[in-house]
Amino acid sequence: METDVTETFEASLRRLDVAVERTDAAGAEAVLADRVEAPVVGVPLPFDGVSLPEGVETAPTPAQLEAATTAITAVDFAVADYGSVAIRASPAGEEPTSLYADVHVAVVAASDVLPDMGAAFDRLGEAVRDGDADTVLATGPSATADMGALVTGAHGPKAVRAVVIEDR
């Protein structure tokens, strides 16, 4: 069942031109290190045994945010049939961190890949009423058609990558 959902998620991401890697906790750091281009900003990852690669700035200034090529953050969950990731706007700074860089690398636990929007909003509804979970459902890169043709990287990232951690 879980594999099906992950596969659906991968297929949706392919449609969006979003690269995706599956790995386990032990291999995650190496996968991430391979896929980022400096300068890198990030927010410490909440998965046991997974750390950010070396050289990632975790307390960036606004100027560093703007200058970053890559940003790494965990996401709360993902929605398989749309290829969306749920970026939490917590005090740790996932929201601004994921927003300014050219590429956002979204790290998600396979167990948090939900099948559809129904499941996503059930989870979101509870979370929001419990506290104030500010969440951005992000699907693919930012885009605009306002300048006469479709361009990715309007105000937000030009590209998104996803990393799915399978034993989490």
Next chain:
Amino acid sequence: MSADVDADTDTDTDTDTDSREAKAARIRHLLATEGDAVERNTLTFNRGRYDAVADLEEYEALKTRAREIKEHAIATLPELIESTREAVEDNGGAVYLADDAADANRYVREVVADAGAETVVKSKSMTTEELDVNEALDADGVDVWETDLGEFVLQVADEAPSHIVAPAIHKSREGIAELFHERFDPDEDLETAADLTRFARAFLGERIREADVGMTGANFVTADSGSIALVTSEGNARKTVTATDVHVAVAGVEKIVPAVEDLRPFVELIGKSGTGQDITSYVSVLTPPVDSPSLDRGDDDPLSPETADEREFHLVLVDNGRTAMREDEHLKETLYCIRCSACANSCANFQSVGGHAFGGETYSGGIATGWEAGVHGYDAAAEFNDLCTGCTRCVNQCPVKIDIPWINAVVRDRLNRGDDPGRFAFVYDELVPDEEPAGLDLQKRLFGNYETLAKLASATAPLSNRLAGWGPARALLERVAGIDARRRLPEFRRETLRDWYADRGSRVSDADREVVLYPDVYTNYVAVERGQAAVRVLEALGVRVRMPAVPESGRAPLSQGMIATADAKADEVYAALADHLDAGRDVVVIEPSDLAMFRRDYERFLPDPAFERLADASYELFEYVYGLLEADADPDGLRAGDEAVAYHAHCQARTLGLDAYTTAVLERLGYDVVESDVECCGMAGSFGYKAEYYDLSLDVGDRLRAQFTSDGTRDRRVVASGASCGDQLDDLLAREPAHPATVIDPARPAGRADRR
């Protein structure tokens, strides 16, 4: 008749002529300057929508759910406003319920002043456009910057939006490049869309960094949690909220839904309906003040979790006429609108001229009539209301199932009634025995009373035709009633279809089925051959036809906004058909727009049981023929063919899903059919006859002309079932269109099929 009255009449006529000419000139100007860009973009959105919803198994279920949520929310709005207030205040935000634009702007100015802000950045919000917030802040010396790239372009160009989702849809890349060069004198040459985007991002990035206050709209507000949902693709709303410490969200009260879970159908529908994206890049569900660390501490201060507490949030809920709309039986539906723009993108007229013709002070497109009438008043809606032809193409496209053409008809009716009474009444009372106020515009009255006109013209044919074709008479008709002299007028027949049938009688005995054939005014008085063909087609399938006198369906007056007259017609039609319905006879309708009256519009005019009875017993001719063939009627009596045809389905028939029957019947009889896929032919009843809309009508028709003159369709026989579609195709193409009934008419001589 006194000289005074004459003088008055002349003055009024001249004014009407002038305003018609001015309107026609304005439309021509927009067609020439903005038409191409609008067409390209709306067609792209439209195609995207059809693709996106075709993939979606649950589409209808999601629309039904969306509609239910909105109905419920508007019904319980006062309670929802209170819950929202409590929830937002619990979260540490403030709520202000503003009565009108001035009230909302006053509050916003205070918040901005208290924050000591010199710069405010905004993400796209139609509600703030409606209030003219920018002007209010400008007056205080505050710099306001739109961060949505489309809005930014318009701000720089000092223009109004022409589309509710893509405000700068009418601008070309070259135009934007020129504008940026002129205004900003950039170091590098800006050419491609990517160059322009990069430049705007950098420019606005600085404005966002400087700003102390961020303003957003809210696509939805949830009453259970006090959250707002923001739907964007560019990410500018995310930056506007995150990079500033004071967040003001401005939303119409109608944006509230009960719970977070209720967002689901809208999130799945809004992008698909609007631009054809599966989902917009970003859907932010925020419960402000948001928890992100502040970016406002200065460029060199690292992000720090503690600063998340320094944020402030104000939710401005705007009434501005909405409570009154909620209490208005007809305008209420407007409040269900989620502003996705599907109605505008699927509107053939909008595809040609965009929102600068088809819009009011803020809103544009079909549903804009409801919005403008509600928030800015009827005058604002009057300017463009007539551009809705009532073709209904938008009806199935609206994700909350709003009957947009009906709202347009209601507003038109109210505008008619507001007119100056007395004009023309003395001349035309005989000709226009309608239920409308005397001051109604003569052009509308003539089209609305088409049946009376046809009766008179038929009784005096062929003299009436010669008179109507006579140059000076056409000039007069154009000057007095605004009927464009370039459009060929129908030729009325002395012997009507009903006369013909009364003389001929039925040729079927021992029939299993008896039907009432309902000829529209055009078929009865003008295109008699199509009615004759319909009779022979039905008889060839063993059906006995009856043709009692039944009045016009009310379509003509309804399309002019003459609702009382249409309502009275509905009663007369039902009275004339009741005995036949009692006897178990089906009603077979030739003109699709009349069937649409029976199946859709009569719901508003007849008591429920009467409406249901008539709707259930009524069929479009080819729908009926299809049913007979499925029930094993023998097709051998019909004219089979191996011909290739190009079929343009009538727009109201497509809304009702009827076009497939004509195609299926023709194919079954051996014809090779290509169906047009443009939204509309551009004629839509009386529309193309009107002098002020003639050019627009042809521009819309050009898309159909292009399709039917391309490789693969160029040599096909053109077939159309709508009377006005036929007229338009006749004007657009060198080939005369045929009615599908005349194509399969058993009595058709080899090779010929009659457009009539």
